[in-house]
Amino acid sequence: PRYFASQLVKERLYAGHPYSKNGIGSFDSLKTIKRSDLVSFYENYMSPDGARVAIVGDLSGYDVNSLMAKTLGTWKLKKVPDMSWPSLKETSG
Secondary structure, eight states: OHHHHHHHHHHHHTTTSGGGSOTTOOHHHHHHOOHHHHHHHHHHHOOOTTOOOOOOSOOTTOOHHHHHHHHHTTOOOOOOOOOOOOOOOOOOO
């Protein structure tokens, strides 16, 4: 109930602004997403720039450097543009 109530407040308080949207999406929004949307998002916003990797567990018997090179070695570094948000409307009273 708290999450649902919080979402209702955000929809009212930030109407027409991205802050009003549900952070995990909705059934209706999921229906509109295509594979090409996901690929485009990945290409534009996913980058190893500034990323850190933590590997934990029993790694005996594994060549971690080779595995990392094989799985992430071709991932190209690029700068991801900062997100820009529209200004919030001023409220009165």
